[in-house]
Amino acid sequence: MSDQAVAHRYAQALFELALENNLLDRIEEELNQILRVAAESEEFRRMLDNQLIPAPEKRWVFDQIFAGKLHQLTENFFYVLLEKRRERFLTGIVKAYTKLADRQRNIIEAEVRSAAELSQEDKKDLEQKLSQSTGKNVRLIHKVDKGIIGGAIIKIGDKVLDGSIATRLQKMKEILMG
Structure with missing residues (x-):
């Protein structure tokens, strides 16, 4: 499966949940917030990209940075990405999610x-x-x-x-x- 297809599949699932819970805008903003942190922090970005770091360690770092700042849906979604080792698709997922949200709006x-x-x-x-x-x-x-x-x-x-x-x-x- 291509990177774009993987990103779209995850974005579609998150989009449907966000729409169902009336959280379209909030989830989009929080996803972009995670991307901004990754862009601003080379250490965070390298940690996400490193496939040798186990998911629980990545989750711990994520929780230290974003504790109390994100909706539970965003947190859970990110945890799924970590567990499935799909965090490298985050940028593509955010782009696909934004396109789906824009189409809805x-x-x-x-x-x-x-x-x-x-x-x-x-x-x-x-x-x-x-x-x-x-x-x-x-x-x-x-x-x-x-x-x-x-x-x-x-x-x-x-x-x-x-x-x-x-x-x-x-x-x-x-x-x-x-």
Whole structure:
């Protein structure tokens, strides 16, 4: 079974439990909190990645860091990951869980690449227009890409709207070159 399939299976199980208990947002935040600790603490990350450390030791360390800070569902889920030796899939599980939660909330991500930083007002306007055109709540992810020279490239799901100057110049070159 692929890593992505394993991550999705665990995320799906957690998602269903969180939805059933009306804890969708809280569980997502707590999963991200665990990821932040792993990103900030090299020791914690190395401990999670080390398959030679027994699950009970990892659980003890986890409890020392997160005691009283997480909902029981999140704790139990993490304990299952440790027992099944699936903690290495945590990042993929969190991504899959977020996608499932976003689908439940009618949220889609739109990636916008532009040659320059967009103002907060421009981002809000673009988010609003994309929400109107898709009928979903849009979460905008903006990236600066100087290689597109000007304009923007918007990616929503598998659709790409390319309004970049670099692409226009390339098309013009192809026309002129015959």
